[in-house]
Amino acid sequence: MIHCPKCGAANRRGSRFCNECGEALPMRTALRCPMCGTMNPVGNVYCDRCHARLIPMAALPSAEPEAEPEQAPIKGPSLSTIPLEEQRERAAEDKVTGTEPGGVDWLSDLSEPGVTAETGAIEEAEAEEAADWLAQLRATEVTGETEAVEEVETGKTEDWLAALREDDASKSVEARVAGADETGDWLAEFRDAALEEAEEPEPAVPVEAVDIPDWLRDMGPIGSDAEAAPPAPEPAPPVVEAAPEEPVAAPGEIPEWLQEVAPPEAAPPAPEPAPPVVEAVPEGVSSVRPLVEFPVETEISEAPDWLSELEAEPLPTPAPAAPALEGIAFAEIPDWMQAMRPRPAQAEAIVEEEPLETGGLLRGLRGVITPAFAIEAPLVGESAVPPEVREAGLSRAQLLQSLLAQPDEISQPKPLMRGPRVSERIQRWLVAIVLIATAILIVLTAPGISMFYIPPLTQPAAAPESSQRMDLQHLMGTYDTIQGLSLAPGESVLAAFEYGPTEADELNLVAEPLLRHLLGRGAHISIVSTRPEGMTVAAGLLERIVESDDQYTKDQYSLTNYRPGNATGVSQLLVSPGTPPNLILVLTAQPGPLRWWIEQTQAQGEDAPPMVAGVSAALEPAAGPYLAGAGKLKGAVSGLGGAAVYERKLALSDSDASATRQLNALAVGHTAIVALIIVGAVLYALSGLRRREE
Amino acid sequence: MSSLIKRWIPTLLFTVLPGLVVLAGYLLPSNQTLVDFRHELVEWAVIVAAFAFLLGVFNILRVHGRQVFRRRQGWFYSLVLLFAMVAAATPPTTQAILEVVRPDSPVHKTLEDATSTLFNYTISPLGASLAALLVFTLTLAAFRLLRTRRSAGTVFFLLVVALVLLGTTPLIGLEWLADVRDWIVNVPGMAGMRGLLLGVALGTIITALRVFLTIERPYSES
Numbered sequence: 026m027i028h029c030p031k032c033g034a035a036n037r038r039g040s041r042f043c044n045e046c047g048e049a050l051p052m053r054t055a056l057r058c059p060m061c062g063t064m065n066p067v068g069n070v071y072c073d074r075c076h077a078r079l080i081p082m083a084a085l086p087s088a089e090p091e092a093e094p095e096q097a098p099i100k101g102p103s104l105s106t107i108p109l110e111e112q113r114e115r116a117a118e119d120k121v122t123g124t125e126p127g128g129v130d131w132l133s134d135l136s137e138p139g140v141t142a143e144t145g146a147i148e149e150a151e152a153e154e155a156a157d158w159l160a161q162l163r164a165t166e167v168t169g170e171t172e173a174v175e176e177v178e179t180g181k182t183e184d185w186l187a188a189l190r191e192d193d194a195s196k197s198v199e200a201r202v203a204g205a206d207e208t209g210d211w212l213a214e215f216r217d218a219a220l221e222e223a224e225e226p227e228p229a230v231p232v233e234a235v236d237i238p239d240w241l242r243d244m245g246p247i248g249s250d251a252e253a254a255p256p257a258p259e260p261a262p263p264v265v266e267a268a269p270e271e272p273v274a275a276p277g278e279i280p281e282w283l284q285e286v287a288p289p290e291a292a293p294p295a296p297e298p299a300p301p302v303v304e305a306v307p308e309g310v311s312s313v314r315p316l317v318e319f320p321v322e323t324e325i326s327e328a329p330d331w332l333s334e335l336e337a338e339p340l341p342t343p344a345p346a347a348p349a350l351e352g353i354a355f356a357e358i359p360d361w362m363q364a365m366r367p368r369p370a371q372a373e374a375i376v377e378e379e380p381l382e383t384g385g386l387l388r389g390l391r392g393v394i395t396p397a398f399a400i401e402a403p404l405v406g407e408s409a410v411p412p413e414v415r416e417a418g419l420s421r422a423q424l425l426q427s428l429l430a431q432p433d434e435i436s437q438p439k440p441l442m443r444g445p446r447v448s449e450r451i452q453r454w455l456v457a458i459v460l461i462a463t464a465i466l467i468v469l470t471a472p473g474i475s476m477f478y479i480p481p482l483t484q485p486a487a488a489p490e491s492s493q494r495m496d497l498q499h500l501m502g503t504y505d506t507i508q509g510l511s512l513a514p515g516e517s518v519l520a521a522f523e524y525g526p527t528e529a530d531e532l533n534l535v536a537e538p539l540l541r542h543l544l545g546r547g548a549h550i551s552i553v554s555t556r557p558e559g560m561t562v563a564a565g566l567l568e569r570i571v572e573s574d575d576q577y578t579k580d581q582y583s584l585t586n587y588r589p590g591n592a593t594g595v596s597q598l599l600v601s602p603g604t605p606p607n608l609i610l611v612l613t614a615q616p617g618p619l620r621w622w623i624e625q626t627q628a629q630g631e632d633a634p635p636m637v638a639g640v641s642a643a644l645e646p647a648a649g650p651y652l653a654g655a656g657k658l659k660g661a662v663s664g665l666g667g668a669a670v671y672e673r674k675l676a677l678s679d680s681d682a683s684a685t686r687q688l689n690a691l692a693v694g695h696t697a698i699v700a701l702i703i704v705g706a707v708l709y710a711l712s713g714l715r716r717r718e719e
Numbered sequence: 720m721s722s723l724i725k726r727w728i729p730t731l732l733f734t735v736l737p738g739l740v741v742l743a744g745y746l747l748p749s750n751q752t753l754v755d756f757r758h759e760l761v762e763w764a765v766i767v768a769a770f771a772f773l774l775g776v777f778n779i780l781r782v783h784g785r786q787v788f789r790r791r792q793g794w795f796y797s798l799v800l801l802f803a804m805v806a807a808a809t810p811p812t813t814q815a816i817l818e819v820v821r822p823d824s825p826v827h828k829t830l831e832d833a834t835s836t837l838f839n840y841t842i843s844p845l846g847a848s849l850a851a852l853l854v855f856t857l858t859l860a861a862f863r864l865l866r867t868r869r870s871a872g873t874v875f876f877l878l879v880v881a882l883v884l885l886g887t888t889p890l891i892g893l894e895w896l897a898d899v900r901d902w903i904v905n906v907p908g909m910a911g912m913r914g915l916l917l918g919v920a921l922g923t924i925i926t927a928l929r930v931f932l933t934i935e936r937p938y939s940e941s
Contacts, residue, residue, distance in 0.1 A: 529843060530847050590764055590768035593765055593768065691888045698854075712866075
């Protein structure tokens with residue numbers, strides 16, 4: 026639907042004027058190429074980009090000849106030269122044989138199905154030809170025909186034209202499609218108008234006298250209705266409204282006027298489908314075109330005109346229109362009209378006025394493409410496109426149109442945004458309540474907060490040096506390495522703090538006993554990190570350790586620098602000039618930094634210092650492979666449990682043993698989580714069994 | 720010719736050759752020239768990495784600053800981010816500058832306290848809270864695991880989780896769980912970790928070869 030910009034009324038798609046207020050509706054004058062999607066101006070037969078054909082052979086052209094006739098470009102190869110050549114040949118042939126000029130042929134070609142109207146450019150050429158013909162007509166009028174004869178003859182011509190319209194209206198749809206191919210859409214719309222008139226008879230609105238040229242008005246009455254009707258303000262009254270006055274002849278029925286004129290003998294057989302395109306349009310008929318203006322069905326949507334028309338009239342096989350003209354006697358062409366056919370000399374003059382090439386390298390030249398090329402070309406639509414191909418093409422075209430009619434965005438089904446079910450909410454609340462209760466219990470039972478004594482729920486392993494557990498052996502490796510340091514003055518231990526505040530709650534507890542051990546051994550600790558926040562974490566931890574014990578001093582540690590570059594930074598630090606450290610302590614909860622330090626230290630060769638690590642409990646398996654061999658990593662302390670064991674090994678006091686104080690809380694938390702896992706497993710195992718039984 | 724100048728010569732000069740030199744410095748530690756050259760190139764790499772860090776800061780400023788000035792969706796959060804970044808970076812940056820310009824300035828202690836306060840009472844608690852949320856999420860997932868996937872492997876997985884958790888801090892009387900946990904971590908767990916490390920090593924070698932042979936150019940848009 027198109028909404029009127031003036032009154033807002035909804036109009037049928039393709040309407041040119043508003044049905045409510047008569048306002049001109051906006052129209053898109055572009056055709057979308059079905060192959061590449063390029064928008065082409067109306068009138069193009071071939072796409073400007075990919076040269077694909079925009080208008081099928083069997084479809085009506087969608088140009089607007091009366092709106093912008095001069096803009097219809099001549100895209101086809103010498104389309105406009107076909108009729109001229111044909112006319113010359115036929116005129117010469119008539120002259121030689123002495124027969125009547127080809128009025129019969131061109132009249133029969135009027136409904137020839139095999140001829141294809143290529144573009145609006147054909148109509149352009151026809152208009153030019155008609156102008157010539159009309160010029161001759163004017164000359165004839167001036168030079169000598171009496172007014173009475175002219176009047177009679179004009180009246181005959183008008184009847185003949187009306188009969189043509191009636192005859193077209195009575196044709197089958199196939200013949201109309203084929204005829205449209207031959208004669209251009211102005212004639213097709215002419216016939217369509219007759220059909221529409223038959224469907225909805227309305228009071229006739231005559232053709233406006235203003236539109237009728239003077240020379241044609243002088244030739245005789247156009248019609249009594251046209252004379253009687255007042256002049257309409259609209260310059261283009263549709264013929265659809267003028268047509269009801271004319272009787273519509275049934276198919277095969279001889280019109281009344283023809284019964285009077287036609288000779289008694291039977292109609293000649295239908296001629297063979299003639300290839301010439303423009304010859305199907307007689308000059309006399311072409312001259313009528315300026316009298317009327319038809320509503321132009323310009324495609325507004327994405328689908329081109331030819332697609333819409335194909336869908337509206339899906340009749341691919343054009344039947345020969347000769348039977349429809351059986352009732353028309355060839356002798357009906359009056360002599361005066363035959364005399365108006367261009368003579369050979371006149372045809373030569375017309376050749377000189379061949380249409381101007383409007384595009385390409387030949388722009389501005391006339392007649393540069395030889396007519397012989399067009400004659401030899403297989404331009405006969407019937408032979409070029411067999412019926413079965415048309416049917417297949419029609420089905421494809423309809424499929425294409427249906428695809429184009431679909432919205433750009435395929436509507437996806439909206440996902441169902443259902444919230445959690447009641448049981449899921451209960452589960453979440455159950456887990457949350459248990460964990461919160463556990464945390465509250467931990468806080469209430471923490472040493473120093475609780476008002477009553479809470480016995481330890483767990484204890485660190487005793488005598489790790491004699492244990493067979495791997496983690497305790499790794500812990501003892503760390504202890505022995507630090508314990509075996511022989512630190513001379515000026516020598517230091519490099520401590521890499523490769524963790525941030527997120528992991529600080531666990532890693533600080535792991536690092537504290539190791540740092541206390543080093544400080545107790547009198548080592549000077551140089552702190553480095555490949556993480557920006559690592560330095561701040563280290564500074565806070567060491568400051569707290571030094572303040573907690575008087576035997577440590579702030580001079581025992583120094584914050585070196587943040588080292589960007591990850592593994593490269595580690596390598597650069599290890600090869601930097603200066604006294605190499607006696608020991609490297611890596612504190613991390615990520616496998617990457619642990620690997621960097623181990624690999625880069627190992628790459629330094631035998632001179633590299635030994636390494637120990639304090640890692641999170643989750644990282645213990647990652648450190649294991651490096652501990653098993655004879656590498657530089659001598660030991661590791663993992664997790665809160667390992668830190669508590671180390672504190673016990675160092676025999677730290679209760680106030681200094683931070684990890685040991687957290688053991689109860691850790692044990693309670695772990696137990697609560699395991700209890701939840703067991704409850705969930707039992708719950709869903711039972712529900713699964715019940716569901717299976719059901 | 721232009722491809723040779725624009726593509727291959729820089730690739731060979733700035734990527735393949737330095738990479739080969741650093742690699743040769745590792746493989747031939749007896750050649751002191753190669754070792755020194757390797758050290759120099761590594762030093763350059765660290766400087767470039769530090770500059771990349773600075774570029775990252777400017778990129779955050781640019782992206783979120785544009786978000787704020789154009790009032791796009793979520794611009795308020797970008798404003799908060801910019802404010803937090805400036806607030807967190809100002810004290811240590813100022814302190815670092817003053818240490819160079821005026822080493823004896825009394826403002827040092829104030830800036831140091833501001834930095835530690837910001838870290839200890841804002842950044843550290845927020846990080847710990849995020850880690851605590853992870854506990855809740857993992858616990859809920861383990862709780863509902865048998866609902867979504869009911870198989871022997873799932874049951875075995877949950878059993879291992881329970882044993883490792885209980886064995887990490889064994890309750891009194893259940894010390895044997897520590898031995899079970901130790902075996903799980905150091906035998907099957909370490910075997911899996913060895914496999915991962917071997918895979919990482921092989922992948923690193925292949926990636927290095929592809930970069931040296933210019934099959935991959937992660938440093939180039941092309």
